[in-house]
Amino acid sequence: xxxxxxxxxxxxxxxxxxxxxxxxxxxxxxxxxxxxxxxxxxxxxxxxxxxxxxxxxxxxxxxxxxxxxxxxxxxxxxxxxxxxxxxxxxxxxxxxxxxxxxxxxxxxxxxxxxxxxxxxxxxxxxxxxxxxxxxxxxxxxxxxxxxxxxxxxxxxxxxxxxxxxxxxxxxxxxxxxxxxxxx
Numbered sequence: 259x260x261x262x263x264x265x266x267x268x269x270x271x272x273x274x275x276x277x278x279x280x281x282x283x284x285x286x287x288x289x290x291x292x293x294x295x296x297x298x299x300x301x302x303x304x305x306x307x308x309x310x311x312x313x314x315x316x317x318x319x320x321x322x323x324x325x326x327x328x329x330x331x332x333x334x335x336x337x338x339x340x341x342x343x344x345x346x347x348x349x350x351x352x353x354x355x356x357x358x359x360x361x362x363x364x365x366x367x368x369x370x371x372x373x374x375x376x377x378x379x380x381x382x383x384x385x386x387x388x389x390x391x392x393x394x395x396x397x398x399x400x401x402x403x404x405x406x407x408x409x410x411x412x413x414x415x416x417x418x419x420x421x422x423x424x425x426x427x428x429x430x431x432x433x434x435x436x437x438x439x440x441x
Contacts, residue, residue: 287441291346293322294339297367297420305418311371317342317378319370319436321352327363332356336368337439340382348382349441354434367420377414387436 297320302308312318317340324336333355340348352368372378381387 287346287349290322290337290339290349290441294320294341294346297322297369298341300367300420301369301418304420311416311418314373315371316375317347317372317382319350319368319372319381321350321368324352324366324368325363326366328356330357334434337441338368342378349439350436351439352434352436364421369418369420371416371418372414373412373416374414381415381436385437388434 298318302312305311319338319340321336321338324334326332326334333353335351335353337349337351339346340350372381
């Protein structure tokens with residue numbers, strides 16, 4: 259599905275579901291970097307084993323705010339940064355569209371940890387990487403976040419999803435498409 263179509267659907271859905279309001283998309287590298295730093299601080303605060311997961315990371319993709327809305331047709335969009343060795347190296351957007359019964363809006367934070375150089379290289383070389391198609395992502399739930407899970411750390415990509423109440427579970431990132439951007 260073309261990236262421009264997904265943005266169109268999201269704009270339409272957001273406009274309809276919020277009656278004219280629109281989400282605050284990050285517009286600059288400074289804004290994205292600031293929000294990424296805040297998201298990582300929250301990750302360290304909310305996840306007991308966060309520092310251990312970060313030490314495993316060959317790279318981390320951090321989306322501080324992914325906005326999702328739906329009114330029959332749904333969509334989501336967010337912008338974030340790839341962090342390698344503590345430094346931002348690239349910027350990305352994520353987008354997804356869905357059809358089915360849905361009504362409302364929410365915001366979530368996603369942190370994806372690449373535990374192997376091979377998975378990180380494949381992701382960075384891709385032109386529009388899609389979760390579930392180009393690579394699978396192991397989602398960490400609330401219980402698994404309290405300790406470093408030796409089975410999970412063998413997975414090439416591990417993801418944490420937060421909302422304003424904390425770590426979320428029973429979610430899927432499949433169908434989400436990730437593309438490089440130049441804010």
